[in-house]
Amino acid sequence: MSFAEIFTVVVPVFLVIAVGYGTGRRALFDAGGAQALRELTMQLALPAALLLSIWQTPRHVLVDQLPLVGLLAFGLLGVYAVLLGVLRLAARRSLRRAALFALACVQPQYAFMGTSILGGLFGTAEAAVPIAVAGILVNVVLDPVVLILLGMPDHPRSRAAVATEAASAVRRPALVTAGGGPLAQATAPLAAEAASSEPRSSILRTVGHALREPFCWGPVLGLVLSVSGVGLPEVADASLTLLAGASSAAALLYVGVSVARIGRPKLTPAVWAISLTSVVVLPLLVYGVGLTVASAADAAQAALIVAFPVSPVPLMFAARHGSTEDVRTIGSAVVLSLLLSFVTLPLLIGLVG
Template sequence: MLNTILNGLLPVAFVIILGWLSGRIGLLKHDDAGVLATLVIRFALPFALFEGAVKTSPDKLHNVGFALCLTLGLMGTYVLALIVGRFVFRHDLRTATMQALVCAFPDMAYFGAPILASVFGPEGFLAVLVGNLITSIFMLPLTIVLTNLGGTDQPGSDRPDILRIFGQSVARAVINPIVWLPISGMVLSFAHVTLPEPVLTSVDLIAKAAGGTSLFALGLMLYGERFMINSNVLTNLAIKNFLQPAIMALGAVLFGVVGAPAHQAVITGAVPTATAAAMFALKTKTYTADATATILISTILGVITEGLLIAYFF
């Protein structure tokens, strides 16, 4: 059990610290993380998900209960956090939407994928694959729509624009490599197509860069972020690091997900807040301080909660 925990978490913590140190001693700048992020999101991770889908048997991909469990965990947390932000903290719609994104969007690309791959092998990418489709097609377009609604003075007057924005955001998600490449891998798996070994070796070469590069970029992104505690941040941590995995566990029970898929879902729920949430906050100039503080503390806390879950399951 100890070896499982160390194999899953020690490399993660080690590479994150290396990224943080590279910023601390001036070898790299905070803005350089953007280049690494582009490599991961546009190339390495899409091909890693493609490879995981191709190498996963169709019966494991055709798991509707697993997809419903992840949908409940991700979107259920989003709706709950939106309600908390709107009616408990009395935020306006745009700010409440940013809080919902911070609480519900797990860092599957940078933090989750390396841990799941280390603990579950190539099948560990299944949770990242399905979760990424849910966030890309549902959560992020909904966030864009709600932030635009929150920025209008007269609700209803811009509805045609909102519908257009929603359609454009979904279209951009569908043509994004991180969406269509994994779907292509799933299609090949369902069609029982076996790719030639040189092709798989070529894909594997870039796919291997996803884990280390993403964690290094995460550490570099976290350098210089403010450590801040307030009621918003504490609530966000409670929802993201503890309530979301609990909702995933509930979904596993409701939809009959057992064994490794159930463990993957819960571990995915415990993954800390995605750095992309801070990017959205910066873009909309809303909730930025609370978002970055939540990401910083959630990442530190995530190492502990993930270790406890791995210890419990294994």
Template sequence: MTLISAFVPIWILTAVGYAACRQGLLGEAAAAVLGRFVFHLAMPSALFLTLSRMPLSGFAARSMLAFGVSTAAVVGAGWLGSSRLFGRGRGERPVWGMVAGYVNSANLGIPIATQVLGDVSFLAEVVLWQVLVVTPMVLVALDRHRNPAGRVRIRRIASLPARNPVILASLLGVACSAAGLRLPSAADASLTLLAGAAVPTALVALGASLHHASPSGAEPAALAAITALKLVAQPVIAYAAGLALHLSAPQLLAVVVCAGLPTAQNTFIIAQEYGVGEAVANRAVVMTTTLSLATLAAAVALLG
């Protein structure tokens, strides 16, 4: 029952977004407007506060290496497989990679880590890895696709943090943590209010997008492949890497559980912002979130 309690709010808020659009309460542009609010305001606030309050010392290097290997493997498989197996264009490939390997480390990761692992220390490292390594890599590729010339330019990459609120907020958060800086109370309270809206608004936007999305936007075979990469391949690779690195039983459990978390709803928000891969992203979030209840329970039973 402890795992179920972590999943129920996600299902409810996604259903609320779907029902609200179905009843015409939010208008035709609801998913786009809510998504832009999350991408430009709420998500950067949440990332800044999370990273600015996170200590940058005492990392579990071997555990993070095992998790990083699993992420790189499935992101690469999703990225390449989208082209070679499903014929997706260059712009959509980064979204497929992110959907396959970017875990829900916030609204699902925190309660699950608390209930199953007893603490969120390793999860904090996962957040840093995804925000500072995986997200910029994907956004650089998407930014390249948006560039009419389709080329990677050093000046354009260097200016990406200034043009992308997600990367800018993450870098500022890490800088504040490293310097030991704290915001004035009024600024902190304002950002906290915005940050609190990120997860529920993203889930409502996700539900709204499911109502408007074309049924042919994500083929069953593609969705099945991404789901298998996320819920089966990633935790299995993490387990194998953990064994090779001689992790202890608690470390191995933490790595596998975090790798087995479902696709984060942030992937849909990013896909929506760049206008590519939205159908596969929203369905993958719903599918992996639904099925991960069973796969995570199995992982805990086998390793716990």
């Protein structure tokens, strides 16, 4: 593919993002408007596009995608685990900051930009499979794990203190009797059960919430229908096609509006490190590993999925669980990686062919 053809695919995407950025700067979309664009994309349009494309994909084509699943699991989950360990042990970052920064390095904007760029390169139906696989890995595995890590104390002593407080909280009502008998003998088992069940219930609750999102169950439903051989009714085809048509424009406008709300990036070493890892190091690593263990086509698709700029999701996590400095760093990385990707994406597309 020539660079003229590559830019024909890439440039319109960035022009629509620029339109979203302009509307955000002019305050045509406030916080509620930006959230509405995101919900339209993630709750309606993109799930419809993925459901339709996977449903139309023949069963044997889906079976052939297992190497791609492994490559994406390596790029999204395996690399995250390595970066978390490096940031935590070698760089001496706190657990919370290490979890956030590692997530920013590996979670790309595949959901917002992937449909337009990958669809233009490979076709909408073929691009839907890697996007759906990445969505399941991120939403069902990676993000819930990160949320659990963000809820953990940074030091073991803090956890012991929390357990002690929980135990004492359970013991206090032991002075009260229930059914005519004292509860003192039951306080220790109750405290242990509360301490052990809290993380488990948190994990299950987070995963259960992710599975209820249309962005997760839509592709799974399409996979079930395709594998079971259920034909696509003409009415469903037409309806899903109309709804899916809104996914690309709404997603790209949301990217532009969200960048406008972040403002000018602060170019610290951490921001450069996150941005370059996201759009250069990670895709090249995945592509190199893919050429070794899988086909060139699978390596190219996996590399392009992880080559998109930093997702706004780590920024949302930082706003809730991190410090002001974390928010500033990850927000700046979102903006810088988007600017860098205008150059890195065409170069990577030219490299993978």
